[in-house]
Amino acid sequence: MTDLPTKMKALILNHDGYSGTAEGPSLDDLARWVTLKEIDVPNPTDRQVLVEMTYANVNPSDIHYIKGEYGKPRDKGMPAGFEGCGTVVAAGEKAGDMVGTRVTVSTSQGGSGTWAEYAMTDMASVIPASEGLKDEDAAALIVNPMTAFAMVDLVEQSGAHSFVMTAGSSQLGKLMASLARERGLHSIATVRREEHRSALEGYGVGTVLNTERDDFPDMLKQAMKQHAPTVMLDAVGDTVSARIFNAMPPGARWILYGKMSPDVPSLPDLGQLVFMKKSIEGFWLSQWMSEASPEERKRAFQTVQQRFIEGKWRTDVAETLPLAEAPARLAKAMEGMNRGKILLRP
Amino acid sequence: MTDLPTKMKALILNHDGYSGTAEGPSLDDLARWVTLKEIDVPNPTDRQVLVEMTYANVNPSDIHYIKGEYGKPRDKGMPAGFEGCGTVVAAGEKAGDMVGTRVTVSTSQGGSGTWAEYAMTDMASVIPASEGLKDEDAAALIVNPMTAFAMVDLVEQSGAHSFVMTAGSSQLGKLMASLARERGLHSIATVRREEHRSALEGYGVGTVLNTERDDFPDMLKQAMKQHAPTVMLDAVGDTVSARIFNAMPPGARWILYGKMSPDVPSLPDLGQLVFMKKSIEGFWLSQWMSEASPEERKRAFQTVQQRFIEGKWRTDVAETLPLAEAPARLAKAMEGMNRGKILLRP
Numbered sequence: 211m212t213d214l215p216t217k218m219k220a221l222i223l224n225h226d227g228y229s230g231t232a233e234g235p236s237l238d239d240l241a242r243w244v245t246l247k248e249i250d251v252p253n254p255t256d257r258q259v260l261v262e263m264t265y266a267n268v269n270p271s272d273i274h275y276i277k278g279e280y281g282k283p284r285d286k287g288m289p290a291g292f293e294g295c296g297t298v299v300a301a302g303e304k305a306g307d308m309v310g311t312r313v314t315v316s317t318s319q320g321g322s323g324t325w326a327e328y329a330m331t332d333m334a335s336v337i338p339a340s341e342g343l344k345d346e347d348a349a350a351l352i353v354n355p356m357t358a359f360a361m362v363d364l365v366e367q368s369g370a371h372s373f374v375m376t377a378g379s380s381q382l383g384k385l386m387a388s389l390a391r392e393r394g395l396h397s398i399a400t401v402r403r404e405e406h407r408s409a410l411e412g413y414g415v416g417t418v419l420n421t422e423r424d425d426f427p428d429m430l431k432q433a434m435k436q437h438a439p440t441v442m443l444d445a446v447g448d449t450v451s452a453r454i455f456n457a458m459p460p461g462a463r464w465i466l467y468g469k470m471s472p473d474v475p476s477l478p479d480l481g482q483l484v485f486m487k488k489s490i491e492g493f494w495l496s497q498w499m500s501e502a503s504p505e506e507r508k509r510a511f512q513t514v515q516q517r518f519i520e521g522k523w524r525t526d527v528a529e530t531l532p533l534a535e536a537p538a539r540l541a542k543a544m545e546g547m548n549r550g551k552i553l554l555r556p
Numbered sequence: 557m558t559d560l561p562t563k564m565k566a567l568i569l570n571h572d573g574y575s576g577t578a579e580g581p582s583l584d585d586l587a588r589w590v591t592l593k594e595i596d597v598p599n600p601t602d603r604q605v606l607v608e609m610t611y612a613n614v615n616p617s618d619i620h621y622i623k624g625e626y627g628k629p630r631d632k633g634m635p636a637g638f639e640g641c642g643t644v645v646a647a648g649e650k651a652g653d654m655v656g657t658r659v660t661v662s663t664s665q666g667g668s669g670t671w672a673e674y675a676m677t678d679m680a681s682v683i684p685a686s687e688g689l690k691d692e693d694a695a696a697l698i699v700n701p702m703t704a705f706a707m708v709d710l711v712e713q714s715g716a717h718s719f720v721m722t723a724g725s726s727q728l729g730k731l732m733a734s735l736a737r738e739r740g741l742h743s744i745a746t747v748r749r750e751e752h753r754s755a756l757e758g759y760g761v762g763t764v765l766n767t768e769r770d771d772f773p774d775m776l777k778q779a780m781k782q783h784a785p786t787v788m789l790d791a792v793g794d795t796v797s798a799r800i801f802n803a804m805p806p807g808a809r810w811i812l813y814g815k816m817s818p819d820v821p822s823l824p825d826l827g828q829l830v831f832m833k834k835s836i837e838g839f840w841l842s843q844w845m846s847e848a849s850p851e852e853r854k855r856a857f858q859t860v861q862q863r864f865i866e867g868k869w870r871t872d873v874a875e876t877l878p879l880a881e882a883p884a885r886l887a888k889a890m891e892g893m894n895r896g897k898i899l900l901r902p
Contacts, residue, residue: 281831
């Protein structure tokens with residue numbers, strides 16, 4: 211470690227713990243939540259690895275987290291950022307053979323965040339990048355692709371032949387679309403702009419529903435009748451989601467994995483839950499990861515890497531921002547998040 | 557069938573189909589929903605049995621149904637009433653050997669309702685009453701006792717050590733209390749009046765929470781910490797239910813089986829469903845019955861009858877109304893439903 215610097219630039223958290231709010235992953239001003247500072251480079255011990263970051267990723271879960279609305283408390287003064295890619299440059303005694311390896315790194319289970327020149331995490335939370343995998347893909351290999359893989363698996367295992375995905379034009383929606391089509395599942399994606407329709411059909415979406423159109427109620431009814439989807443994978447959690455759930459057939463499962471809208475819908479009525487045997491639950495990748503067997507995780511990691519290498523999946527990068535410019539520029543860049551991912555470059 | 561009359565008095569439904577409302581099982585005026593009329597006595601064929609009613613029962617599900625808020629559409633002109641007891645006086649060719657048998661009858665799966673001098677249903681929907689079972693107990697043997705049996709089973713099979721039941725001082729709450737205690741489950745019952753506390757403790761409830769007291773938030777917190785209940789069996793579905801759900805530990809299941817309050821709570825936030833792996837679902841006895849194996853159903857029927865015969869369970873009868881007087885008197889009698897069951901006598 212003699213040639214490593216002792217100081218690094220990082221976007222560190224401004225607050226501790228939870229905020230108690232539930233605003234969702236919209237961002238007014240990044241500077242309110244994180245600050246660019248020079249801090250000590252972490253020192254890996256035991257099973258830890260230190261990764262020199264090539265790209266860090268910006269996911270909705272990062273925004274939930276910095277705002278204190280995620281599933282674990284903030285740690286003031288620590289770097290933010292759950293995902294990215296880079297090269298292992300130092301390691302504890304049990305992880306020494308990883309030095310020099312190009313990896314995807316996740317710090318959502320713990321460690322020092324990726325929105326920094328160096329990130330640190332447990333050796334189980336890095337995935338060696340296969341040859342042929344681009345850095346841009348390696349930077350966004352876990353949060354979206356693994357969620358897509360796990361959720362399409364969940365739909366398939368539930369016995370559904372069709373499912374609804376809200377926020378269909380998100381990166382995750384596009385990933386799920388092609389995977390679902392290959393597995394013979396008919397996907398029904400909601401969008402809010404007509405211009406997303408043809409792109410989504412190209413990705414393999416079976417039915418695109420524009421929730422802003424006047425004929426949405428009729429189109430919804432028709433799609434439910436024709437395809438009888440019994441799972442809704444929902445990133446939005448608003449009254450439109452509730453309306454779709456109400457229109458779904460008996461046995462339908464509303465699975466929330468994100469909350470893009472601050473809108474708070476009412477609990478569905480007795481008839482929906484009791485007489486139609488519908489249910490409402492959540493999906494969290496961290497939970498899935500901790501419950502999956504090592505074999506399941508390995509199969510998932512291999513599948514997602516292979517899909518990127520073969521060109522079945524790709525990471526659409528909307529913008530790459532220098533880390534130091536993120537506080538001033540990220541909120542604006544995120545306004546067009548449907549354009550693709552935003553990466554941070556240390 | 558020569559000595560049977562051809563006409564009978566019955567409380568027949570005033571409306572068809574669903575109402576589209578979700579007011580819950582409160583009753584302003586029974587005469588708005590049913591009318592006393594003289595109609596033809598039904599003629600059983602094939603697997604059907606005709607039962608001369610001794611008592612008919614009034615359950616919240618009956619009120620849901622006559623108001624058009626239940627899981628199946630109303631059939632205008634048909635007698636209301638899902639449950640009661642009586643004697644088989646005629647039968648179709650496949651059910652002939654049941655004539656003369658004292659039975660509990662359920663018409664919730666179909667047939668001609670129990671709020672009448674005669675009810676008719678499939679032979680699978682009557683349970684021969686064991687000797688020693690009182691008519692009052694036989695009249696209320698299915699809806700509440702079977703639900704109590706099935707839901708306590710559900711709690712046990714979920715692996716929970718403790719559970720919450722709202723509307724704890726209901727008939728169903730009392731039935732569940734003793735059964736749960738015998739199975740080693742700690743029950744936490746909510747009530748709205750202090751006077752119900754000692755009675756419920758006598759029935760075997762582990763913890764009684766009065767939701768109207770100022771110290772309810774503290775008591776709730778303490779009960780959650782001490783007993784960590786992971787199932788809530790909820791007959792109310794209001795914001796108090798939602799508040800309890802939010803206070804429950806990770807993995808908690810909110811199981812709605814009734815909707816006594818017209819109050820509509822908000823969908824719990826992302827953190828509850830996603831990060832704490834909680835879920836919301838429903839329970840419907842008709843569904844349970846149709847999914848249970850014949851052996852499971854038999855075990856359940858035997859268990860519930862035996863509990864009444866042994867005096868472990870009893871049916872508290874608040875009032876017995878002549879069928880003809882129900883339109884004028886039922887709504888008032890129901891104001892004190894916590895006092896016990898209301899039976900109708902043809």
